[in-house]
Amino acid sequence: MSPDPGKCPATFRSPVTVPILSAMKLFSCGDVVPGCDAQFEHDSEDGILAAVAQHARDVHGLAAVSAELVAAVRSAMVSR
Ligand SMILES: [Zn+2]
DSSP: OOOOTTOOSOOOOOOOOOOOOSOOEEEEGGGTSTTOOOEEEESSHHHHHHHHHHHHHHTSOOSSOOHHHHHHHHHHOEEO
């Protein structure tokens, strides 16, 4: 008898583990700009603020993000 080389007995699946590094932050632009359905998700507030700044410039025509807008965005963020 010879071992069958085409059959590997070590077929097992390791459970998929997803490390939770940090809670994601979620921001809906509609919370600050009524009618806008853009949503932003990032693992840090700064990441969302950077994306929102670009979105505000590209979509809403804001040349600069004011301190009031930053405060509004921060307060409208939710963790998930
Ligand atoms: Zn928007």
